[in-house]
Amino acid sequence: MEAFTTHTGRAVPLRRSNVDTDQIIPAHWLKKVTRDGFEDGLFEAWRKDPGFVLNRPERQGATVLVAGPDFGTGSSREHAVWALQNYGFKAVISSRFADIFRGNSLKNGLLTVVLDQQTVDALWQLTEADPGTEVTVDLQAREVRAGEITAPFELDENARWRLLNGLDDISLTLRNEDDITAYEAQRPSFKPRTLPV
Amino acid sequence: MGRTLAEKVWDDHVVRRAEGEPDLLFIDLHLLHEVTSPQAFDGLRRSGRRVRRLDLTIATEDHNTPTLDIDKPIADPVSRAQLETLRKNCADFGVRLHPLGDVEQGVVHVVGPQLGLTQPGTTVVCGDSHTSTHGAFGALAFGIGTSQVEHVLATQTLPMARPRTMAVTVEGELPDGVTAKDLILAIIARIGTGGGQGYVLEYRGPAVEKLSMEARMTICNMSIEAGARAGMIAPDETTFAYLKDRPHAPQGEDWDAAVAYWRTLRSDEDAVFDAEVVIDAAELSPFVTWGTNPGQGAPLSADVPDPASYEDASERHAAEKALQYMGLEAGQSLRSITVDTVFVGSCTNGRIEDLRAAAGVLKDRKVADGVRMLVVPGSARVGLQAVSEGLDVVFKEAGAEWRHAGCSMCLGMNPDQLAPGERSASTSNRNFEGRQGKGGRTHLVSPQVAAATAVLGHLASPADLTDTARTPAGAR
CATH class of the missing domain: 3.30.499.10 (Aconitase, domain 3)
Structure with a gap:
């Protein structure tokens, strides 16, 4: 996983709530068997509208998505995170994220930042008034800064440590392989098995 | 503790x-x-x-x-x-x-x-x-x-x-x-x-x-x-x-x-x-969705809500967008909504009891003209069980399509999809924009409501079917 320390970039204000994973990346894109090449599928249906915020010239090259509450609801497809990253987003800000999407984002180095809706509103106003506004998402200081706005955010220390160092979860877990083996040895015999042993 | x-x-x-x-x-x-x-x-x-x-x-x-x-x-x-x-x-x-x-x-x-x-x-x-x-x-x-x-x-x-x-x-x-x-x-x-x-x-x-x-x-x-x-x-x-x-x-x-x-x-x-949340079961009745997220639902007997009635700005905005996408008017009765397609299946409602419930409503009745009904068992075994009970015959005689097992139109990754603007009553789990096909419109319903809707061509429950809608087997 790519490490995330701090990032500064222009923003895309997405004034929608309940942005579900079918909007982020429609199901027909899920037939691909790679982790890349999803950028054209990002918000595919909405991008057919030339007025959609992502299509506006002043938003080209923006890297911070500021969305309404309940972002990433719906399916567990990690393709939603890959699509946002393939397109160029480094961070997403919302007042509420769906659990699975949030977990997937943090495992891929896409920083999802929870700020209260009042701050999200302020970021929308600021970045709509001046699309050139730069937003800084600082994981070391755990704060978002833009214009006059400075907003602290929370992220559990373990997730932050993994992100700051770009650590691979599987390698970390396998450091405790003895614990796994010990657990396996004491599992009851009535637990289901898919294969004869 | x-x-x-x-x-x-x-x-x-x-x-x-x-x-x-x-x-x-x-x-x-x-x-x-x-x-x-x-x-x-x-x-x-x-x-x-x-x-x-x-x-x-x-x-x-x-x-x-x-x-x-x-x-x-x-x-x-x-x-x-x-x-x-x-x-x-x-x-x-x-x-x-x-x-x-x-x-x-x-x-x-x-x-x-x-x-x-x-x-x-x-x-x-x-x-x-x-x-x-x-x-x-x-x-x-x-x-x-x-x-x-x-x-x-x-x-x-x-x-x-x-x-x-x-x-x-x-x-x-x-x-x-x-x-x-x-x-x-x-x-x-x-x-x-x-x-x-x-x-x-x-x-x-x-x-x-x-x-x-x-x-x-x-x-x-x-x-x-x-x-x-x-x-x-x-x-x-x-x-x-x-x-x-x-x-x-x-x-x-x-x-x-x-x-x-x-x-x-x-x-x-x-x-x-x-x-903790407490629900009184006695207050419930057949329930359907009108919007583009699964929380946007109401009893079948209700009307499409007026977005202006929401106090929360974000919910109001979401309701406005949903009605626009769904092609619905605030205040119209949910029962007045006509559908093109009915889908019975998925991991939500694709098991044998679901198929029995839908077949029970459809028996000796016909799917309305102009309505396409797909019945997709949740697994090959469910399909075999349904066949052994003759449910496939009930579906086919009613004019529904009896298919092989899979996720099918729940998310339209296979050829089973809605065309743009088409509207479904679906026993699946998500009514997101485009979920069942680009531009498709989805109302989430139970298998019983799906079957009654297929017969009448508009959102309906079995209670809406009069006895005359059932054709005696000998009359066909």
Whole structure:
């Protein structure tokens, strides 16, 4: 996983709530068997509208998505995170994220930042008034800064440590392989098995 | 202090607990399908890792599979390539696979329970958010992303933060004609699509205890639509009776030991939930969605709501956008909404009881002119059972299309899709924009409402069908 320390970039204000994973990346894109090449599928249906915020010239090259509450609801497809990253987003800000999407984002180095809706509103106003506004998402200081706005955010220390160092979860877990083996040895015999042993 | 059901199952699976770290949780059962696994197997190959526990892993094909002409090569080359990738991965790594055409093939969340692999007190994961279905057995079951699929393949564990718990207590008794689907749609409308975020839901109370296993699966299935990764129901005699003698259920002494353990899997009297919601079952009636998220629902007897009636600006805005997308007017009655397509199937409502319920309404009746009705069993076995009961004949005589098992029109990854602007009544779980096909419009309903809607051509419940709508068998 790519490490995330701090990032500064222009923003895309997405004034929608309940942005579900079918909007982020429609199901027909899920037939691909790679982790890349999803950028054209990002918000595919909405991008057919030339007025959609992502299509506006002043938003080209923006890297911070500021969305309404309940972002990433719906399916567990990690393709939603890959699509946002393939397109160029480094961070997403919302007042509420769906659990699975949030977990997937943090495992891929896409920083999802929870700020209260009042701050999200302020970021929308600021970045709509001046699309050139730069937003800084600082994981070391755990704060978002833009214009006059400075907003602290929370992220559990373990997730932050993994992100700051770009650590691979599987390698970390396998450091405790003895614990796994010990657990396996004491599992009851009535637990289901898919294969004869 | 006592513990909740979720806490008991959690505690029994902690491999390692350390200050400042997520718990490392052992996974008893890992279900795989073609869509969310290819990148995980690639990751294993790149790092030279194997599948740690082949005996706790099983795969099937469901999302991409066609429901017609399954003996012919799959027409869509991209779908075919994805299925072939799963077959190669399973062969290379030694994973048990039930491919298209196999008698155990079907929607992964129908296959696990029917094989008896889903058992009380187990942890179950799959790269699919509707893994919550398996919680109906008192399992802790949740959807995971592809990175976590790779993690489980390699380690049979997952690092997870301990969730909070919410009791969803359903008092009283469901009135006649009100189903598990109506109940869960009403719960989601009450707590919202984000209401369950961070929680494991436990459905309890007299109305839940009376439900069959299949109805319980319908409830737990849609926990994710309320924002909760997992939903659970304490196992009881209904659960044990369902499991007894299934292919992978414990046998002999193991069965006795298992049941003794399963009986301990109830929230203690003095357990404290982090939140509680109480629903009065007696107040419920057939429930349908009008909007573009599963929380935008109302009783079938109601009208399409006026967005102006929402105090919250974000909800108001969402309702306006939903009505625009759905092509509906505020104030029109839900019963006045006409549909082009009716879909009966999915991991929510594709089991045998669902097909029986729909067939019971359709028997000696006809699907309305201009309405296309698809009936897709949740698994090949469900399909065979339906055929043995003659349900396929009921569907075909009514003018519905009887198809082969798979996810089908729930998400339209195969050819079963809505055309732009088309409207469906669907027994599936998501009414998101474009979910069933680009520009398609979805109303989520129960199998009974789906069948009545197919007959009348507009959203309706079986109570709306007059006796004259039934054609005596001899008159055809």
